[in-house]
Amino acid sequence: MAQSKAIETVVGVFIALGLAAIVVLALKVSNISTLAGNDGYEIQAKFDNIGGLKVRSPVKMAGVLVGRVAEIMFDEETYEAVAVMKIDPKYRKIPEDTTANIYTAGLLGEQYISLEAGGAEDYLEDGGEIEITQSAVVLEQVIGQVLYNKASGDGDKE
Amino acid sequence: MIRALGRMGISAFGWLGRSWIFLFYVLSGMFGVIKRWRDLISQLYSIGVLSLVIIVVSGFFVGMVLGLQGYNTLVDFGAAESLGVVVALSLVRELGPVVAALLFAGRAGSALTAEIGLMKSTEQISAMEMMAVDPLHRVVAPRLLAGVIAMPLLAAIFSAVGVYGGYFVGVGLLGVDDGAFWSQMQSAVDFHEDVMNGVIKSIVFGFVVTWIAVFEGYDTIPTSEGISRATTRTVVNSSLAILALDFVLTAIMFD
Numbered sequence: 001m002a003q004s005k006a007i008e009t010v011v012g013v014f015i016a017l018g019l020a021a022i023v024v025l026a027l028k029v030s031n032i033s034t035l036a037g038n039d040g041y042e043i044q045a046k047f048d049n050i051g052g053l054k055v056r057s058p059v060k061m062a063g064v065l066v067g068r069v070a071e072i073m074f075d076e077e078t079y080e081a082v083a084v085m086k087i088d089p090k091y092r093k094i095p096e097d098t099t100a101n102i103y104t105a106g107l108l109g110e111q112y113i114s115l116e117a118g119g120a121e122d123y124l125e126d127g128g129e130i131e132i133t134q135s136a137v138v139l140e141q142v143i144g145q146v147l148y149n150k151a152s153g154d155g156d157k158e
Numbered sequence: 159m160i161r162a163l164g165r166m167g168i169s170a171f172g173w174l175g176r177s178w179i180f181l182f183y184v185l186s187g188m189f190g191v192i193k194r195w196r197d198l199i200s201q202l203y204s205i206g207v208l209s210l211v212i213i214v215v216s217g218f219f220v221g222m223v224l225g226l227q228g229y230n231t232l233v234d235f236g237a238a239e240s241l242g243v244v245v246a247l248s249l250v251r252e253l254g255p256v257v258a259a260l261l262f263a264g265r266a267g268s269a270l271t272a273e274i275g276l277m278k279s280t281e282q283i284s285a286m287e288m289m290a291v292d293p294l295h296r297v298v299a300p301r302l303l304a305g306v307i308a309m310p311l312l313a314a315i316f317s318a319v320g321v322y323g324g325y326f327v328g329v330g331l332l333g334v335d336d337g338a339f340w341s342q343m344q345s346a347v348d349f350h351e352d353v354m355n356g357v358i359k360s361i362v363f364g365f366v367v368t369w370i371a372v373f374e375g376y377d378t379i380p381t382s383e384g385i386s387r388a389t390t391r392t393v394v395n396s397s398l399a400i401l402a403l404d405f406v407l408t409a410i411m412f413d
Binding site: 004007008010011013014015017018019020021022024025026028029030056058 | 196199200202203206207210246250307308310311312314315317318319321340343344345347348349352353357
């Protein structure tokens, strides 16, 4: 009997260790703590071009993560991309005239939406829309423009 | 020639059929296992706890190797801070479940086959049948359930220890920034997408490995040569099954 009690204890320790490992993976390794669940309010913004933006891409204000992209749709009326963002309910005071830009983290990193607060007194509600947006910078277009400017610049000199 | 082909086909399908009938019969005895939970505990001990040492040690080393190799590649791109992402994603998604299952097949699966095979060859199984005790429900069912419970726990321990192994090498020895290691990892690893899918994978692997192990043991030719061949078959078949299933599961989960 004493031995079977010892075995039960060891098995208990083993199961506790395994569960602790899953908890470590959840809390320390993955992002369950940063934005858990689906609570939050939604705002949307229309962009001419969203580049490489994806669902779950970060939404940042002043570099701080305030939410994530929940859904990306295509508006057939205006031929624009609609990005629906889910904002953490902690951040309620986003002015109505906020601008949304799509930036890239680093030269080749992932793309994210950066919100820049305006000066309006009214704040965005659930379902609100950001009017002023700036599209993603597509690397090929930039390179094309640089080459074009360079060519025309050289032409002027001669 | 044709006859040999036919014989091979018949024996292959016979084996397949026996293993499924065996499985359903064992599963029908699962309720009894809950009543005899002490059997389950002692099986969890011999299957899970005794595999713990090899899992922890190899998890730590696999994590350290990932840390070293990942660092050497990433530092060329100036992205050494992404080391945490590389280590955690490869462990949680693939290496944790797969390597832990391979070790589990070698450590626990082979032991299960040999144990049940020896029970059969020393006629303990027949003796149980004589006493109207169902050996499939009494002997096999708790082992199968113990394997299914132990495998995801072992895989999670493997991954967690491996992440700390990578942390030890990357942050401790190679000087990657501590905060960036964890924060980049946390922003890249998703709990449902990555961690839970890894857990689901390891549950499937645990089930398949234990099923193969107990079936090979039960289906063995009751001689010493038969047991040794059954043990080999367990390790070979379950390793192949793990790798093939891993491909299928990865294709389904991370499309």
